[in-house]
Amino acid sequence: QVKLVESGGGLVQAGGSLRLSCAASGGAFGSYTMAWFRQAPGKEREFVAAISWGGGRTYYGDSVKGRFTISRDNAKNTAYLQLNSLKIGDTAVYYCAAARDSLSYRGLQYDYWGQGTQVTVSS
Numbered sequence: 001q002v003k004l005v006e007s008g009g010g011l012v013q014a015g016g017s018l019r020l021s022c023a024a025s026g027g028a029f030g031s032y033t034m035a036w037f038r039q040a041p042g043k044e045r046e047f048v049a050a051i052s053w054g055g056g057r058t059y060y061g062d063s064v065k066g067r068f069t070i071s072r073d074n075a076k077n078t079a080y081l082q083l084n085s086l087k088i089g090d091t092a093v094y095y096c097a098a099a100r101d102s103l104s105y106r107g108l109q110y111d112y113w114g115q116g117t118q119v120t121v122s123s
Contacts, residue, residue, distance in 0.1 A: 002027035002112040004096045009117030012086055016121075020081040022096030022114060030054075033099040034072055034079040037107060038092035038119075047105035048094070049081060059103050063089075086121045093118050 008020040022034065035050035049070035050059045058070055069082040079096060094117050097110035104110075 004114035006117040030074040040092040
C-alpha cells in the first residue's frame with residue numbers, strides 16, 4: 001500500500017510561485033508513474049501533469065503548459081510540482097497520485113492518492 005502526502009500549498013499572489021511536494025512511502029516509488037491533479041470548488045477534477053517512473057517523460061494539461069513543471073527524485077521517494085506565473089484560476093486543492101500504469105491524464109488509471117494541499121491565488 002502506497003501512502004502519499006502532499007505539502008507546500010498556501011496563499012500566493014497572482015504571478016507568484018509555489019513548489020508542491022509529494023512524499024511517498026510503503027511502495028516501490030521508482031516503479032510508479034506520478035501525477036498531479038487539482039479540483040476547484042464546484043468543478044470537476046482536472047489533470048495537471050504526469051511524469052514517468054524514470055522521469056524521462058512528462059505530460060501536461062493544456063491550462064498549465066509552460067507555467068508548471070513536474071519532477072521527481074526517486075532517491076527521496078518524492079515528486080514535485082513547480083507552479084510559476086500563478087493565476088487566480090489556479091486556485092484549487094492539488095492532489096498527488098501514483099499509478100502502476102504508464103503516463104495518463106485519466107484519474108481512473110491512478111491507484112493511490114494523497115489527501116491534497118490547498119493552493120490559493122489572490123489578486
